[in-house]
């Protein structure tokens with residue numbers, strides 16, 4: 190099956206800045222593909238090249254196998270939901286949704302019918318005559334998507350469309366967007382700097398940093414098997430320590446941190462050897478917390494220490510544990526099973542995690 | 555609190571009311587009163603509409619009146635046609651230094667007085683002027699060409715003088731149009747023309763209307779440009795008013811003329827707002 194969207198060696202330079210540097214990926218039909226990266230990493234630049242507003246400096250973009258180089262934006266089978274939606278304030282809702290159909294030269298009756306259908310699809314029947322500024326944020330969002338979807342594009346591009354919404358609505362729209370995608374059965378390419386948006390909705394996620402793709406994979410891949418230190422640090426939270434590799438056996442490493450703590454970790458195939466400086470990433474939720482040491486016998490890493498602070502945040506509460514000798518602080522997720530409800534500052538606790546959960550990377554600069 | 559805001563409101567309103575009252579309402583009431591006087595003898599006046607009767611009875615007056623209106627509308631339209639692409643370029647295409655430089659360029663003519671500016675056009679257009687000499691030098695004309703003292707010369711002068719007053723509101727409204735909205739227009743299948751018609755112009759409508767109103771009023775009330783650039787056959791209505799007040803000392807008729815001009819501009823502005831579906835509030839806000 191030809192992918193709906195395929196970019197090969199895509200690059201874009203602004204003067205000396207390489208905003209997008211040799212990016213290659215393909216998106217399977219009907220899937221939800223996200224590009225996740227920090228602000229300024231080049232996400233919008235990729236989008237604008239796919240939509241046709243920017244010429245690539247190099248590489249090719251193919252949609253359903255057809256190269257898009259030199260094709261004008263209004264002739265491409267892609268549509269874009271803009272960062273701030275860019276609805277047409279001079280038209281009513283029906284005018285907005287019907288705009289593309291009018292441009293395609295459809296008969297008036299067909300346009301009216303399709304607009305009504307689209308309004309039903311997005312769950313807002315009968316608001317065709319409303320003005321844009323009479324809509325709520327979430328309604329605008331849905332109208333912006335409907336405006337594109339009536340044109341039945343091969344690929345829908347969404348540029349941080351939830352960025353302007355408040356937290357509650359954003360949570361709601363995440364689920365809604367996913368539902369809309371399966372309702373319209375269209376390929377979505379979604380860009381965001383918010384990892385939870387990407388993790389919840391996507392079939393495939395590309396993590397982007399400084400113009401390059403660090404890793405492309407499913408949400409699980411990125412979370413459990415980050416391939417680079419950047420991905421490990423960017424997706425989810427991590428304890429991060431730096432140390433020197435002392436011993437190596439197969440993939441298992443022993444690393445002594447700068448503060449003298451000895452940790453066991455796994456290189457997962459990355460090139461690390463004795464003497465190398467390594468960065469170790471351990472997720473707070475991968476660490477087991479126990480009242481007595483005996484429960485932790487099966488973990489390679491075991492540390493007893495004192496609670497130095499309690500970061501209460503409901504279900505995502507954490508504690509900081511300092512090892513003996515005041516070494517590194519370890520951030521540990523507080524289980525909500527009641528066992529540790531009384532744990533407070535200064536209490537002694539035991540923590541442990543398996544060496545597999547310590548992701549080690551050759552240290553960056 | 556309530557009382558405080560009301561007092562502040564009154565204080566803010568006072569200068570406005572004074573300005574309106576002293577400079578606009580009172581002179582116009584007075585002018586109206588003068589215009590309905592009819593001189594029946596030396597120092598003897600009757601109240602009648604005779605002056606307005608004279609205006610409608612004399613074809614020269616009525617003709618000049620209509621000609622001035624039509625020419626002003628034409629000047630407004632031409633100014634809009636030229637200013638729109640210029641403003642679009644300044645607001646949406648030019649970036650940084652170029653943008654401010656172009657904007658400044660529109661302002662440059664206003665650094666010199668209107669008299670000098672108009673005189674500049676005379677130097678260019680007269681029989682022995684620059685254009686005439688150029689045409690002869692290029693062999694396109696075998697004798698001096700007079701380009702001054704006709705309607706076209708007036709039109710050139712009016713458009714040139716009005717340009718800035720059209721460009722400023724247009725640039726302001728066009729700048730407020732989000733680039734993403736224009737891009738969305740293309741993205742959803744629009745071409746240059748349809749984006750212009752369905753998105754850019756509707757968005758710029760308040761600017762277009764307010765620019766047009768200002769330019770129209772300035773043209774209608776212009777005195778210097780038509781006098782200096784126009785010929786014997788291209789009378790402007792303001793010249794008639796001037797003649798009545800200053801040359802003929804017939805203040806009563808002059809006042810009636812002035813009042814007719816006020817009615818004309820009010821009616822045309824009102825009609826423009828109605829036709830374009832704009833309210834005065836959108837246009838000014």
Ligand SMILES: Nc1ncnc2c1ncn2[C@@H]1O[C@H](COP(=O)(O)OP(=O)(O)OP(=O)(O)O)[C@@H](O)[C@H]1O
Pocket residue numbers: 203206208226227228229230231232233234235382
């Ligand atoms: N027109 C331009 N001229 C020069 N540099 C640009 C231009 N557009 C983008 N850049 C640069 O390219 C880089 C990537 O920009 P881009 O807009 O793609 O970032 P982004 O990932 O979308 O960020 P954000 O999440 O903040 O929207 C940035 O360093 C930016 O400064």
Ligand SMILES: [Mg+2]
Pocket residue numbers: 232233234272
């Ligand atoms: Mg962006």
